[in-house]
Amino acid sequence: MVWVAVGLGAVLAGLVQTVTGFGSGVVLILILSRFFDMLAAPGINNTVSLFLAVILAWQYRGHINVKKVLLPGIPFVAVSMFTIRMVRSVDLSLLGIVFGFFLIALSVYFFCFDKKIKLHADVPTAVTCAVISGVFSGLFGVGGPLMALYFLQVTENREEYVGSLQLLFVMGNVLNTATRICSGIYTPDLLPITLVGAVGVFAGKQLGNRIAGKLNAETMKKVVYLFVGISGVINLVQELV
Numbered sequence: 001m002v003w004v005a006v007g008l009g010a011v012l013a014g015l016v017q018t019v020t021g022f023g024s025g026v027v028l029i030l031i032l033s034r035f036f037d038m039l040a041a042p043g044i045n046n047t048v049s050l051f052l053a054v055i056l057a058w059q060y061r062g063h064i065n066v067k068k069v070l071l072p073g074i075p076f077v078a079v080s081m082f083t084i085r086m087v088r089s090v091d092l093s094l095l096g097i098v099f100g101f102f103l104i105a106l107s108v109y110f111f112c113f114d115k116k117i118k119l120h121a122d123v124p125t126a127v128t129c130a131v132i133s134g135v136f137s138g139l140f141g142v143g144g145p146l147m148a149l150y151f152l153q154v155t156e157n158r159e160e161y162v163g164s165l166q167l168l169f170v171m172g173n174v175l176n177t178a179t180r181i182c183s184g185i186y187t188p189d190l191l192p193i194t195l196v197g198a199v200g201v202f203a204g205k206q207l208g209n210r211i212a213g214k215l216n217a218e219t220m221k222k223v224v225y226l227f228v229g230i231s232g233v234i235n236l237v238q239e240l241v
Helices: 002-020 024-035 040-059 066-087 092-113 123-140 144-154 158-182 188-214 217-240
Strands: none
Touching (some): 002 024, 002 040, 002 188, 024 040, 024 144, 040 123, 040 158, 040 188, 066 123, 066 158, 092 217, 123 144, 123 158, 144 158
């Protein structure tokens, strides 16, 4: 049951990220949190997402703007690694409650503010987005939404946006996974389910490449974030009752 759920969830995650440029971590953490605690689930999420980010970064390698990635990339990675180091001292039930609120806030943000918030391509904005995203990447393996909004403002076209964003994810996920391994959070027994997820996101990417032109990316994001909000409510009720 776990392998099937994670595998199918990973296919959907790969499809969503291929079409929209981000979102695999959001989709995967919804599935993983049903079967693993809030230390293991983000670790698996990061590692599976790394696999997909590497593939997409290679696919769009000719369009990556490294200079635009490094400014937010350095604080993003630093804050993510620091948060992972601290998370082991946090009570898991409290982390589960925070996770529920995070999912609800993510859903509300997308439906209410995604199109209204305009970011400036300057240093304070880059650092602020990177720090906030780094915290949630370290906690839950989900650092994409705010960074996606930032890269939409600073890149010239979809190819540069997708490629540059994937390079940021590669940087973050490599070092975050290494930090989790060194901290004893990501252990060898998690490798089999990670491989299932990796195969799933690859299949989802292939599917996304085939049908991307036939799908409405905005509609897909609305459906995903509706389920994110519902999952947040369910998770919160389970933790509090």
